[in-house]
Amino acid sequence: MDSRTLSHLRALEAESIHIMREVVAEFAKPVMLYSIGKDSSVMVRLAQKAFFPGKLPFPLLHVDTTYKFQEMIEFRDQFAKDLGAELIVHTNQKAIDEGANPFKLGTSKCCALLKTRALLDALEAGGYDAAFGGARRDEEKSRAKERVFSFRDKFGQWDPKSQRPELWSLYNSKVEKGESIRVFPLSNWTEMDVWSYIELENIPIVPLYYAKEREMVVRGNQLIPLEHNMPLAPGEKPQMIMSRMRSLGCTYCTGGIASDADTMPKIINELVQFRRSERENRIIDHDQEGSMEIKKREGYF
């Protein structure tokens, strides 16, 4: 390869850094959505590079549904501490006090209250005019048309039909008060790129991504981790299964996969062999055909 050609990972890195700097230069109060997952970890590393030797010029915001894995919360707190970053944790406490949970409400309503509503409230409370998210266009069909700078109206809603055209790397960052932009610096990354970069850069990730014996319930073709007092259906029996999480969300909504990939090279190798998309194990995406798009219109990331 020509010595003056960037590898594809370094080219993606350069693009993401450019996007982050553009946001910080043009917006008054940006925030970075931090979900604790692998994509967030990559996004934070890119931000460290973008503003080196300075600190992150924005806080990290975690929307905590209280149904996350304990390992995620521990990782989050340690990660923010090591980084010296400001971490804001927001929970829709009112909904939880009123008994919102996935077992009772179903995943759709639960998600609307504990994730979408909570996120919109947190963004409004902080007065943030730009919010970074780690979503990638390869994750799901409706994300393929998402812009890098994605305009949201005063209610945080996305209108897929009137998106601003986005040319070259010239991003339109004009918004009125109350309106905002969701920014996706990892738009052009694939799941494979994310893992390859984590390996290349030696980025810390939540141990849940590595395979080990975990207590799981087998439901249909899903492996559901047994946490947060999940009610069992008749005849269901928890069993110890060598498994890992391919993407992280709430315990009930994140299916695991049977796997013995307990190191990074094994995970990448598994991915090469594996021909299932990562969100397949996300229960929320399968509620109905096009469910991600409906959620996004309402303000979900």
Next chain:
Amino acid sequence: MSESQLLRFSTAGSVDDGKSTLIGRLLFEAKGVYEDQMAALQKSSINRSTGPIDFSLLTDGLRAEREQGITIDVAYRYFATPKRKFIIADTPGHEQYTRNMATGASTADLAIVLIDARKGVLPQSRRHAYIASLLGIPYIAVAVNKMDLVEFSETVFDQIQKEFSAYAKEIGLKNLAFFPISALDGDNIVERSARTPWFKGTPLLEHLESVPVAEDRNFTELRFPVQYVIRPNLDFRGFAGQLASGVLKPGDEVMSLPAGRVTRVKELPTFDGPLQEAFPPMSITVVLEDEIDLSRGDMLVDPNHVPHVSRRFAAKLVWMLDEAGGPNRTYLLKHATQTVPCEIRRIRHRVDINTLENVQAERLELNEIAAVVMETRRPLFFDAYSKNRAMGAFILIDPISNLTVAAGMIEESTPESVEPLQLRNLEFVGEANESTSSTQLTNAERFARAGHYPATVWLTARRAVAYLLERRLFDLGCQVHVLADDSESHLLPELSRVLSNAGLIAICSIASPDPGERDRAAGFAAANRFLEVPAKELPARDDDAVEVIIKRLEDLGVLRRKDRFERGEGI
């Protein structure tokens, strides 16, 4: 895997010529389709009438589109082979979506233009090709699809190749390659098809894997738009940005625009340690040797190859809003890292994308393409889009709705295209060529009165030097005046001409050097009466710099030598 390259390509095709099927096929062959996505496809409830697996459903994203059965916007797709990672900008082909095609094409290294073998080169194919050329895509792959429906006829393929090549030549498209394919059956996608023994080229995917990606990158002329200033403490001041062109190393000499200060790169610090060399498209941080004033929107450039600097330039616009636009309105123009208010000064003509004819136009409607003259409130530092995509591209934003209304590509300016000069109509009398002039004054008389010859000093150094020089020359008894290029920079050559005709020494203080204007000014000045002083030839201290310039004016015979000056003698 981590050492593979990135290729961005766009696809354009009409509704029925099988574009989605081709992309689905590429994704499938490169194992970019997951089993669960395949299963979801088979489950999908929409009725369509294509083969056993409808690959096109993989690429049609949104609900509204699935209901209408067409793709309505730009969708991005990803797949990788061991050699390369690919980003596809998948854009719709029907007439009303020129804007989407332009969007997809803006970042592409290559465009796949799809042609239905049964239908030949349609107006739509021509439109795609035209937009690809307008947006400067370096490589074009013409995929002649549905060859299975014309019995893999070499004659059909040759005819299409001939017709398209002729059109491509007309619009200046280069690097064409043609492929006879069947996206549905997979012919000539990954492997050479046994059904086209007459085809001597490589399969499409192999072509995508081998096209040189960085061929059109410019490694010679430094352009570094300052995006953001990193200042974590008083001891560190780094200028962050993405290198648009050129190569940067510690110790390299750089000139800042608009200030025109020359300094050197001290270091290129990164999270992973200092860089020995930076090249495009790296996002870097530059620390300079001298404390110079630089902020977002400014630019570091090669002092020997400076960009154009002007408030007025010719450009092509693609109108992207369903509301018409045109002159006599203020827009915001975003170019590199600068956003400035601007106006469309004039629509030179609209381009009919079907006939390529120039048509008169008062305003621009959605999906129209026009040649215009732009005028910005502050000068831009730019190169022609055809030479440097990052430095010639801009967008227009409506300051009221905040919508992106147009995409622009700056053209190489000519006096005809930009018509910058109102002064053109002035009669220049009393010029060096006295035979055509009716003035009764001679240059000798002017010299006797002024004590020096008229001259033009073309000064690209910091502005403080220009004013100090004016002061010193005035104190020496000279008639002198500074012309600064703050606003109407394109008028400087003509203004300097007027001043020298009147016998003055005109100091043109050029913050933003433009080679065209320099040449014009030099052309107006009499022989040996034009002194160009590049910033880098001057000492750092302003006083010393002025001494150097005065010495050069003496050497040229414009001024009397200082000692003789003081004694009141002639030159």
